[in-house]
Amino acid sequence: MRRTFTDFTVEVDMKRPDFLRAKGNGQRNLLLGRAVAEFASDLHHLEAIQQEFVDGASRPLIRSDWSSSGADYSDSSQLLIEGQQVMQDWEHPLMHKLAVNACESGGDILEVGFGMGISAGYVQDCGVRSHTIIEINEGVAERFAAWRAERPGADIRLAFGGWQDVIGGLGQFDGILYDTYPTNEDEFVKTLGPKVVTLAANFFPAAAAHLKPGGIFSYYTNEIDSLSRAHQRALLEHFSSFKVELVTGLQPPADCTYWWADRMAAVTAYK
Incomplete structure (x- = not known):
């Protein structure tokens, strides 16, 4: 044809x-x-x-597994690990949307990845019953400990390690927020290669297994403005329904190595 x-x-x-x-x-x-x-x-x-789109910059290779690599917060606008830009403060509108969606029903929330604590702060603003965070990097976990100490009355817990290793013992949740970055080059190729519809797709089975009935799974996708048919099919294998919202007005700097557009699609999937 x-x-x-x-x-x-x-x-x-x-x-x-x-x-x-x-x-x-x-x-x-x-x-x-x-x-x-x-x-x-x-x-x-x-x-x-x-x-x-902004110009964007080339992403450097992840030269080692960074679970024990130092987390550089010296520039308050971003988090660097092994020279990789992991998170920057222009993501606030996106993290707010993901947190509000994940916490729609309140209750017990699981967050995968702490980063700069942006989405974690918004989760706490929602007044949830409990808040469990999975984090694999030691330096980021130290940052989490300081953040946690500022909230002595909240039920906030850390599950240290890769989500594949720790999620089996964490039980069920009312909402799950997923925001991670590959921790080595092999994982980057496997999770963000041309045949993968979105990084979060690798987490779909785990999210579905650890959500309570009616639970909510919140994540973003770099498809900018919609979801591909392949992405929709993957979602419907594990969830009963989903919605897509565009977060617009994002302002990544021209030297950002992991994003280059002024919008991103926030996905909410329902068990």
Whole structure:
């Protein structure tokens, strides 16, 4: 199938004669036509909004596993680990949206990743019953301890380690907020490669398993303005429904190595 649009041509070259054959050529052409039209729509939309992006900067390689690497908070506007920009303070609007969504029903909240404590602060503002945070980096865990000491009356707990290692013993939650960054280069390739719809997809099974009935899973995706069909299918394998909200007006600096647009999609999935 070959479709020519104003700015480009899309061609699908079938390598197997029985691929997507359905019951006949009419059905096959209908399915192919839908896929091509969606792809073309994505390209047109990206062309329309890409002028609003900041330049961004190249991400350095993660040269070692950073669970024991120092956490650099010397610049109060960002967190650096092994030279990687892990979090910056322009993320406040996004972290606020994720926290409010995760805490919609109050109760017991699990947060995966502490970072600069931005979303953790917003979770506490929601007045939740309990707040458990998973963190793998020792330096960040020290920062958490100081943050926790400022809230002596709150039920806040730390589960130290990788989420894959500790979540099995944490029980059930009313809401889960997921915001992590790969801790080594191999994990980066596996979790943010071309076949992965979003970093959070690796956490979908665990989130579903550790949410109470009706529980809420909150995370963001770098798809900017919507969710792909592959992303939606992955969500519906584990959750009953979901909603997508755009957080706009973000202002990442031009030298940000992990983000380059003025918007991000916040996803809320319901068990």
